[in-house]
Amino acid sequence: MPHFETLRRQNPTKLWKKRLTLFTRLLQGRYISKTKTLLDNFISELENAQIKDSQEINRIVKETILKLNDLNEKGEFIDTLEREDICIFISKAATEAGLTIRPGEDITQEHRTW
Numbered sequence: 001m002p003h004f005e006t007l008r009r010q011n012p013t014k015l016w017k018k019r020l021t022l023f024t025r026l027l028q029g030r031y032i033s034k035t036k037t038l039l040d041n042f043i044s045e046l047e048n049a050q051i052k053d054s055q056e057i058n059r060i061v062k063e064t065i066l067k068l069n070d071l072n073e074k075g076e077f078i079d080t081l082e083r084e085d086i087c088i089f090i091s092k093a094a095t096e097a098g099l100t101i102r103p104g105e106d107i108t109q110e111h112r113t114w
Helices: 004-009 013-019 022-048 054-075 080-097
Strands: none
Touching: 004 022, 004 080, 013 022, 013 080, 022 054, 022 080, 054 080
């Protein structure tokens, strides 16, 4: 049984708020909040997918990455640490849903612009 509830609690945006200065949080707060919602929705989509094959999981990953691209174009808030956090989170969730990922493989790279 996948542990999607555990993944929801591991949403990386929670760490971002702790890492950022108060000023940066104020500037980027809405983007962090939108990212949290987007990643929560990503987990829900994986959890509720009728067919959990690699094609469907990859489709959900791609759509999430494209939404993150759009969001980042508006706020340019994804830097190195955030990128690493997101990539790890998405890979972990996709693996939990049943996708096989080779060691060192970045399933987000093909679609992301950040």
